[in-house]
Amino acid sequence: xxxxxxxxxxxxxxxxxxxxxxxxxxxxxxxxxxxxxxxxxxxxxxxxxxxxxxxxxxxxxxxxxxxxxxxxxxxxxxxxxxxxxxxxxxxxxxxxxxxxxxxxxxxxxxxxxxxxxxxxxxxxxxxxxxxxxxxxxxxxxxxxxxxxxxxxxxxxxxxxxxxxxxxxxxxxxxxxxxxxxxxxxxxxxxxxxxxxxxxxxxxxxxxxxxxxxxxxxxxxxxxxxxxxxxxxxxxxxxxxxxxxxxxx
Amino acid sequence: xxxxxxxxxxxxxxxxxxxxxxxxxxxxxxxxxxxxxxxxxxxxxxxxxxxxxxxxxxxxxxxxxxxxxxxxxxxxxxxxxxxxxxxxxxxxxxxxxxxxxxxxxxxxxxxxxxxxxxxxxxxxxxxxxxxxxxxxxxxxxxxxxxxxxxxxxxxxxxxxxxxxxxxxxxxxxxxxxxxxxxxxxxxxxxxxxxxxxxxxxxxxxxxxxxxxxxxxxxxxxxxxxxxxxxxxxxxxxxxxxxxxxxxxxxxxxxxxxxxxxxxxxxxxxxxxxxxxxxxxxxxxxxxxxxxxxxxxxxxxxxxxxxxxxxxxxxxxxxxxxxxxxxxxxxxxxxxxxxxxxxxxxxxxxxxxxxxxxxxxxxxxxxxxxxxxxxxxxxxxxxxxxxxxxxxxxxxxxxxxxx
Ligand SMILES: Nc1ncnc2c1ncn2[C@@H]1O[C@H](COP(=O)(O)OP(=O)(O)OP(=O)(O)O)[C@@H](O)[C@H]1O
Ligand SMILES: [Mg+2]
Numbered sequence: 001x002x003x004x005x006x007x008x009x010x011x012x013x014x015x016x017x018x019x020x021x022x023x024x025x026x027x028x029x030x031x032x033x034x035x036x037x038x039x040x041x042x043x044x045x046x047x048x049x050x051x052x053x054x055x056x057x058x059x060x061x062x063x064x065x066x067x068x069x070x071x072x073x074x075x076x077x078x079x080x081x082x083x084x085x086x087x088x089x090x091x092x093x094x095x096x097x098x099x100x101x102x103x104x105x106x107x108x109x110x111x112x113x114x115x116x117x118x119x120x121x122x123x124x125x126x127x128x129x130x131x132x133x134x135x136x137x138x139x140x141x142x143x144x145x146x147x148x149x150x151x152x153x154x155x156x157x158x159x160x161x162x163x164x165x166x167x168x169x170x171x172x173x174x175x176x177x178x179x180x181x182x183x184x185x186x187x188x189x190x191x192x193x194x195x196x197x198x199x200x201x202x203x204x205x206x207x208x209x210x211x212x213x214x215x216x217x218x219x220x221x222x223x224x225x226x227x228x229x230x231x232x233x234x235x236x237x238x239x240x241x242x243x244x245x246x247x248x
Numbered sequence: 249x250x251x252x253x254x255x256x257x258x259x260x261x262x263x264x265x266x267x268x269x270x271x272x273x274x275x276x277x278x279x280x281x282x283x284x285x286x287x288x289x290x291x292x293x294x295x296x297x298x299x300x301x302x303x304x305x306x307x308x309x310x311x312x313x314x315x316x317x318x319x320x321x322x323x324x325x326x327x328x329x330x331x332x333x334x335x336x337x338x339x340x341x342x343x344x345x346x347x348x349x350x351x352x353x354x355x356x357x358x359x360x361x362x363x364x365x366x367x368x369x370x371x372x373x374x375x376x377x378x379x380x381x382x383x384x385x386x387x388x389x390x391x392x393x394x395x396x397x398x399x400x401x402x403x404x405x406x407x408x409x410x411x412x413x414x415x416x417x418x419x420x421x422x423x424x425x426x427x428x429x430x431x432x433x434x435x436x437x438x439x440x441x442x443x444x445x446x447x448x449x450x451x452x453x454x455x456x457x458x459x460x461x462x463x464x465x466x467x468x469x470x471x472x473x474x475x476x477x478x479x480x481x482x483x484x485x486x487x488x489x490x491x492x493x494x495x496x497x498x499x500x501x502x503x504x505x506x507x508x509x510x511x512x513x514x515x516x517x518x519x520x521x522x523x524x525x526x527x528x529x530x531x532x533x534x535x536x537x538x539x540x541x542x543x544x545x546x547x548x549x550x551x552x553x554x555x556x557x558x559x560x561x562x563x564x565x566x567x568x569x570x571x572x573x574x575x576x577x578x579x580x581x582x583x584x585x586x587x588x589x590x591x592x593x594x595x596x597x598x599x600x601x602x603x604x605x606x607x608x609x610x611x612x613x614x615x616x617x618x619x620x621x622x623x624x625x626x627x628x629x630x631x632x633x634x635x636x637x638x639x640x641x642x643x644x645x646x647x648x649x650x
Contacts, residue, residue: 059562059643080566087564098559098647102264112563114253159563 004071006166006198007033007056012065014051014221025051026062027221033200035166038193040212041202047218049202050171056200057090057169058082070166087116091160091168091197093189095175097152099144099159105151106131106140109158116163130158134188150181157188161197168192170201174208186211249569258577261549269581272538272545276585277592279535280619284593286531287615288600290524295608297516300444301509307349308382308509309486311338311473311494315503332498333469336458341497342475345489347482350378354472355461361407361454363415363426370411370452372428374461382476385450388412390422390437393457402457405433409441410451428454429464483508528615532622538585539626546578546634550641557638558646571639578631579624586623590616 014026025048033039033056041049054060055067058074067075074085099108109130113123131137134154144152153173160168170189174182186201186208193199203209217225262269313334339353355374360367379385380392389412393404405426412421421435433456443450462468477486487506495502550557557570593611600609 054644057562059647080568083561083564083566086562090562092562094559094647098555098562100556100559102260111560114257115249115560115563115565115569117250117253163564 005032005068006035006037006070007031008066008068009055010066010068012055012062012067014048014055014060014062024221026055029055029065029221029223031216031223031226033167033198035198036193036196037198037200038190038213039200039216040209040214041200041216041218042204042206042209043218043224045204048221049218051221052218053169053171053200053202056167057092058086059092087112088163089166091163091165093153093156093160093168093170093173095172097144097149097156097176099152099155101144104141104143105136105147105155108144108155109136109162112159112163126162130162134158148181149177150184153177153181153185154188157185157192161192165197167198167200170199172202172204174203174205182208249565249572254569254572254576255580258573258580261553261573262577262581265549268545268548272541272581273585273588275541276535276538276582276623277587277589279531279538280586280589280623281592281596282534283528283531283619283622284590284611284615285596285600286527287524288593288597288609288611290520290527291612291615292600292607292609294517294520294524295610296606297520298513299608301513301516306384306509307477307480307483309475309477309483309490310507310509311342311475311490312505312507313469313503315505332501332503334473334494334504335468335470336462338494338497339470339473341493342473342490345486345493347478347486347489348475349478350382350476352376352379352382352474353458353470354379354474355458355465355467355469356471357461357465359429359454359464361411361415361426361428363424366415368411368414370408370454371448372461372464373453373455374458374465375455376458378476379455379474382474383450385443386440388438388440389420390435392437393455394436402460403431403433404436404457406437406439406453406455407435408439408443408449408451408453411454412438428456431460431464433460480510483510524612524615528618532618535619535622535626538623539582539630542578542581542627543630543634545581546574546631547637549577550574550634550638553638554641554646554649557641558643558649561641561643562647567639570641571635574635574638575628575631578634579627582623582627582631583620586620589623590619593619 009029009031012026012029013024016023016025027048029052041052043049051060055062058069062075065075066073069085069089074082077085100111103111106127110123110127113126131140134157136151136154136158139147139151144155147155168189173189174185177185182205189199189201190211201208201212209215214226214228216223311334313332334353336353339351342348342351352375357372358369359372360369373379375393377393377395380387388409390406392406393402405428407421407426415421415426416424421438424435425432426435427433439450439453441451456464458470475486475490477483487508491502491504491506494504498504560570593616597609597611601607
């Protein structure tokens with residue numbers, strides 16, 4: 001490969017055990033993601049989309065396989081090292097926002113900086129900047145329950161991006177929003193992608209998925225198609241040569 | 249994460265549930281306050297007793313006739329004669345001993361005083377002029393027994409303030425003659441009101457010279473010999489010298505008991521200290537209960553904040569940081585409980601002092617420190633488990649909780 005991938009998953013598998021039964025949430029996944037890509041992950045419920053996203057975001061560890069992040073094998077890191085990689089390289093956005101209810105919008109945005117041990121002065125400066133960028137200045141001292149859904153997700157995005165991560169991982173970011181606010185949030189994410197942030201969005205929304213430059217389709221823990229807008233559909237076979245494309 | 253941020257975050261988390269937090273602080277503060285108040289009571293009792301005893305006099309060594317039974321069974325006591333009496337000569341011989349500053353013999357009996365047609369039964373004390381110094385009494389009027397006028401012919405009497413009031417009212421009693429038993433005695437002084445000697449009030453005493461009292465009572469024995477040592481350090485030496493000297497005078501038989509005020513004091517001090525600590529220990533149980541409450545509340549808090557913990561981990565919090573946050577929160581709760589409790593304790597002790605002004609119910613410093621320390625330790629001990637549980641949460645499962 002000529003230019004190094006930002007993310008490279010090789011034969012990643014993840015199995016959950018529920019009593020006697022096994023769930024193969026991820027089945028031998030191979031995936032390369034380049035810096036600055038905009039990827040939509042789609043597929044039926046339970047197909048392993050969230051598991052894949054958590055794997056990329058280092059919240060979960062694979063049972064087998066190798067995950068290289070920026071050329072570094074991150075499958076061997078200890079929990080504290082993983083936490084620091086998450087802090088510096090990953091930004092998470094969730095369907096249910098996951099804001100801390102007792103903290104104001106500003107304090108929620110500040111949280112990653114606090115955890116990273118940044119000095120107060122620099123923190124307030126960055127938070128003020130973020131509030132401005134996301135149009136939340138007049139909402140800075142409101143608690144999440146005093147904010148609209150769109151505002152909450154904007155706070156969540158501001159929080160996810162305040163440390164300028166390399167990868168932005170969004171799990172159904174518009175799932176709890178109406179179409180108009182959802183579009184607004186998507187435009188924000190796309191703007192961040194244009195600035196160079198790699199964006200991976202899990203979505204059930206076909207229209208939203210179509211906006212991405214690359215669409216990955218999952219079924220039963222397998223990537224069944226991987227379409228890059230400018231390339232042909234047959235690319236799917238190249239990505240996962242060992243796995244035949246399943247017909248739905 | 250910086251320490252100051254950890255504290256701020258934990259404090260915010262605690263104040264986010266004001267009712268639960270204040271109940272917890274209340275529980276902890278009741279525990280600490282009960283430790284403070286109960287030890288104030290115990291220590292107050294100790295101080296009260298010590299003060300009372302100190303009022304008897306300083307550096308006091310007291311000789312009692314008869315062997316103390318606390319020194320163990322001695323068959324010689326059974327076959328031997330009845331103990332020899334203490335005499336004035338015994339008392340006078342002690343003056344020569346080194347380390348002895350003053351000696352006052354003591355004869356005590358009840359007798360009747362008859363003056364101005366009034367009759368009253370009261371306590372008669374026969375002693376010498378040193379008694380006032382040894383027992384640190386004060387005169388209200390006139391003077392104490394004189395040194396020069398001793399012997400059986402002395403007609404001086406010093407009366408207590410209450411006797412004076414009852415018999416003479418506002419009249420000046422100095423120089424007046426009173427009848428005590430079959431003697432006619434002349435009042436030379438009145439003791440100041442409220443004095444205490446030998447653990448009893450001096451307000452109703454009549455004090456005459458030893459010889460006078462002995463001849464009135466037709467006896468030559470003494471009730472006690474009171475000795476004042478020159479210094480506190482010499483008390484023990486004086487005690488053994490006195491014992492030796494009198495044993496010698498009594499043909500080598502150890503038939504007296506010598507006690508020191510210091511020893512009595514120390515015994516009481518010890519007993520009451522143990523009592524205070526026991527009481528503090530009982531109060532400490534309520535602190536343990538409060539500690540378990542802290543644990544419970546923190547466990548509930550971890551459960552309620554599961555998704556928050558997951559989020560924190562997703563945005564880069566290490567397990568150690570999460571553990572610290574919850575531990576600090578538990579400690580903050582305990583500490584604020586301790587602070588409030590100490591405040592309440594001091595308030596309670598103050599109220600006690602208002603109600604019983606003579607009772608010195610001041611919380612001892614060690615109790616305050618112990619109450620504070622126990623609260624802190626129970627906060628840490630009972631905070632560890634919830635904090636560890638929070639730190640061990642799997643971020644994905646935590647995040648999926650709504
Ligand atoms: N912690 C877990 N324990 C057991 N099974 C799990 C766990 N997490 C996920 N699974 C299982 O793994 C499979 C994939 O789950 P995942 O959440 O990745 O699906 P998804 O594609 O995100 O679905 P949805 O669109 O409903 O969010 C599912 O069958 C799920 O039941
Ligand atoms: Mg999902």
